[in-house]
Amino acid sequence: MTSSFFADAGLVLLVLAIGASTIFARKAFDAAVAFVVYGLLLAIAWVRLSAIDVALTEAAIGGGMTGTLLLGAVARLRSAEPDSTRIGLPVRLATGVCCALVAAGLAGALLLLPEAAPTLAPAVRENLVHTGLGNPVAGVLFAYRALDTLLEKVVLLLALLGVWSLAPNNAWNGIPGLRLYERPNSTLTFLAQILPPVGIVVGIYMCWVGANDPGGAFQGGTILAAMWLLVIIARLEGAPSIGQLWLRIGLVLGPAVFLVVGLAGLVLANGFLAYPPDYAKPLIVAIEFALTISIAAVLAMLAAGPPKQVQQQ
C-alpha cells in the first residue's frame, strides 16, 4: 500500500515537473517535445486511476496527435519574427499568485468533497446487459450518452471544415501541406515501411476489442490516423487532395451511419438513438467500425492542416 503510494507520488512529481517545463521552456520546440512526454506520463496516471480507456485515449490523442500537430506548427513558425513582448516581473508574480489561488481553491474543493460520492455506476451495471457489451465505458458512450458521442463526431467535422476554410482561395481542393522534414531520412522511411502493417492490425483490433475490453473507435481510429500520417510524412505516399470523393465519403461515413441507426431507432425501438433490444450489440459494433474509419480520416486531415498547393491536372 505504502510502496504504491510512493510510486504515485513520484509519478505526480514527474507529471508536474514535465508539465511545468512545457510552460517555462525557452524554446517552443522544447515545450512541444515536453508536451508529448507529458501526455504519455499522464496516460500512466490514468492507468493508476483505473481508467484504462481514458489512458489509451490520452496517450494516443492527448500526447501523440496533439504533439504531432504542435511539432509541425513549431517547424513552420521558425520563419516568424520573434515576439518582442515582455511581461514585467510584477505582473508575472501577481498572475502567479492568482493562479496558485485558483489551483488551491480547486484542490480544497476536492479535499472537502462529501464522504459518500454520488455515482451512476450501479445504473450502468444494471443496464449494461441490455446492450450486450462488456466494456462499461463503451456502453456509456454508445448507449446512454449516444447523443454526446454523435455530436462530438460532428464537432470533429466542423473543426475540419474550419481548418480547410483557412486555405487561400486558389488552394481550395488542393493538397494539405504537411511538411515536418525538408527531405525524408532513411530511418523515417524504414519506420514508415515497417510500422503501418503492424499498426493497422493493432488499430482494427483496438476497435473490435473495444466492445468488451478497454479500447474502441477513438483509440483504434487514432492509431490508423497515426499510421497514415507516418506514411505521408515519410513521403512514401502523398497526402490526398481534399476534394477527393473517397476522402469525403470516409470523413462522413461514421456520423452518417450513426445518424441512420439513430433515426431507425425512432421506428424500430422506443426513440432516437435507441437500439432494438436483440440487435443492440451488432448495431453498436457496426457504428464503431464506421466511426473508426471516419475518426482516422478526420484526425489525419486535422493534423495535416489546410490545403496548400493546387492539384496538378
Place this chain on the structure above:
Amino acid sequence: MSGANLFGMCGAALAGLGLYGLITNPEPLRKILAFNLLGSGVFLVFGLISRRAAAAGFPGDPVPQAMVITAIVVAFAATALAVALVLRLLEQTGRATLSADNSLREKGNP
C-alpha cells in the same frame, strides 16, 4: 491521503500552471499548449471524481470516464483549429503574435 487524491491535487496544480502559462506567455502557440495543460488538469480532477464513485464492481464510475474521452477528442479538434489559425496569421502577416502594439507601430513607421 489516498493515491487517487494525489492525482486530484496534481490535476488542480496543472490547471493552475496552465492558466499561468495562458496569461503570461505572449506567443499564441505557447498559449495553445498552456490551454491544453489547463484542460488536462481539469480532466485529471474528473479522474478523481470517477475513482471516488467506484461502485457496483467497477473500479470507477464509467460516466465521467466517457465524458473525459469525449473531452480529449474535442480538445484536440479545438487545438487543431487554433494551430491552423496561428499558421494562417503567419502566412498573412509574416509574424505570429497577438500583440496589437506591433502592428500599430508597423503602420506608423513604414
